[in-house]
Amino acid sequence: MLRDAVVDLDDAGRIVHCGPFHSAPEHPGPIRELTGILLPGLVNAHAHSPMTVLRGMGGDLPLMRWLTEVIWPAEGRLTPSDVYDGMVLGSVEMLRAGVTTSAEMYFHADEVARAVLDTGARAVLAPAVMDVPGWDWRKMLAGVNAWIDADGLRSGPGERIEVGYGPHSAYTLPPAALTEVAAEARARGALVQIHVAESLPEDVKQREEFGSVPALLEQAGVYGGRVLAAHSVHLSDTDIALFAANSVSVAHCPGSNMKLASGIARLRDLRAAGVATGIGTDGPASNDDLDLWEDVRLAGMLARVATLDSTVVKAADLLLLATRGGADALHRTDIGALEAGRWADVVHVGVDDPAFAAGLDVPDEQVLSTLVWAAGSRSVTDVWVAGAPVVTEGEPVLVDRRAAQERAGKVTGRLLSA
Template identity: 40%
Template sequence: MPTHHYEQLITARWIITVEQDGVVLDNHSLAINDGKIVAILSPAELTAVSATEHINLDNHVLMPGLINLHGHSAMTLLRGMADDKALMDWLQNHIWPAEGKHVSDAFVFDGALLAMGEMFRSGTTTINDMYFYHAAMARAGLAAGMRTFVGCSILEFPTAYGQNADDYISKALAEAAQFSGEELVRFTLAPHAPYTVSDDTFRKVVTLAEQKDMLIHCHIHETMDEVNSSIEQFKQRPLARLHNLGMLSPRLIAAHMVHLTDDEIALVAKHGVSIAHNPTSNMKLASGIAPVQKLLAAGVTVGIGTDGAASNNKLDMLSETRMGALLAKVGTLDPTAVPAATAIRLATLNGARALGIDDKVGSIKLGKQADLIAIDMATLETSPNFDPISHVVYAAGREQVSHVWVNGRAVLAQRKLTTLDEAELKARADDWRVRILAK
């Protein structure tokens, strides 16, 4: 007779816990109650338990959900409209004008839902976002069931959303208050970049982040043009300027950080700054290769992000994880740089640490939330399977992600979205395409 009964049991051919690099559990099961992992069971132990729901994944890898550490979800609606441009040309002459005409509450809500559907289908369970109309992003996260960090963009110049830095900050705090207490939604302060934010505004952000216990999310050292412009305007590199303004701390998630000296890497490590590495976006915009291997060696927490679909053009964290590993190798001419197990950790537990939620998600451990994904390895593309960790990074594709759970709730089952209507998402996207082309 069973001695324990659980709400859910998930049995998988391989379980990658990410608690220790290289460890794979064979034919084990996770027991889940109230959305939390309450037991990890061997095949022998499984005979003594029962469950209301038991899912058998005989040919699958089960692992923590992927954490997208830097994105602009609503920009899925601008996917492919301004490709093959340099960053500032892309922003100033294409993206910002299009956003000025179209970005609204409805644009952000529809674009975010489209992005979340795509992200679920590639194994993402958490998004660290940065955009406008923050309440719309939060509502999308709740509607989809995605763990959502809503980055409140702050700039000095007017957009469709705000007039100046004080206006952006005021709206950010007001909208954050609307969603206080929501488990899946958390707001962050997101000053856009050193070239769009003043010293006074950065100081305000630092003070508010401490007062409100909020993370800070900012583009930093993305291109050499950014670095050189800062030297010309401020007589110092952007990171030095931010350091003098008190921005460097464990609260800061610095997106990109491509162009760093050894001294800057040491400075980042000293102050506990986390970095969101965006390999595909950095390649597509020809920004460069971030020194990930040096950052990891210095003890810096590095996670992985997709950036927005307008500069990637996919929100595919499996692909991004592979690119992160390969770029580290070619950038250092060292084939041992960022091995597969490390790459998985960057895409899961490191992202959770950067967001301050590694006690809840990012690995498979007793007491953590059941943010999980299953990847089907019974395909031609992943046969034979000598090493499931290697296959996740180097061989598997997002089309093999079969199941996704957030807090134990299935948001993708057998490749079908359960919280979102795929046909409706595509119809809304096409409607926006018509509207954008009309203008």
């Protein structure tokens, strides 16, 4: 924590200096003075944000019934424009909470990218690859290959869009498909996002044959590149060691895991093993919001109650999991911190709030505790991505929030009337 500090940006939207005011270099550009707190934009390490249009559907079902009976049939009726409308609303919701980057796994990913660019946010896209009725995984894989080969891994102003691969899971793709997807990703230096060991009923056949999903992924040759394993709830000590040895990162999604009764991920053990771990919301139909601050608090409380240790993760640890930790989980070094060379994804937290009744004239540890445990998203006032304002005084700058809500609501209404 730095008090009375400055953050200097260049014209491209990158940070060129962050440090105490008294030792800051001369800055020839415009200067904006702020009270309160500046922090890095939060990183949502795993999301399906277009599912804002499915929020509340099948909300009292376990994971596999929720997917097969409600969500997948509804998703089969979504049009590309529906996905765009859902992603605009999801992006607005995250930006207002100070989430500047989200790792998105969804289909019609070109519409997801268009929505993200329209709101000014940042996303790491993993177009879905699945071998289920109605979907051709080879065609889906070829589409991702062509996209990256044409546009490169990152594109858009401020490199706001990164494209990777989203093989859904080991239970929706055969091992041979996982092998091929991973090989294509490694050849391009792209991130692979995959659901791993989210719940016990989902991958019984795979566990019986291979021992565990992490073991299956090893045998299928998935490791060796940039791999992010979402959820990773039901892992053995051997599985965690396998992740650590292969630099596999984890997106911990406590809210969704709790709501779907999937279980409690071993956050303490993952961190102790050196597995890069970020926090994710999962989709807004299984959480049911995109407020990463809430998941940060849930991650801390679950870790404490699971270990019966109130010191296992502290406020500073949790804030780092949501920022630098999320960047590490995405294998990115250009976001997640206020450091020279990184993109200026910055969040301004105001302190005119009951949580900050004593203001900032308290010890650093108390400021962090208040920020993480008490204030969170409601105190976010302004947000910048690549140095450009995207939220001002709590409202998005580039899109109309109420219009976005109306469009997404109409999609939901049509799905419910089908």
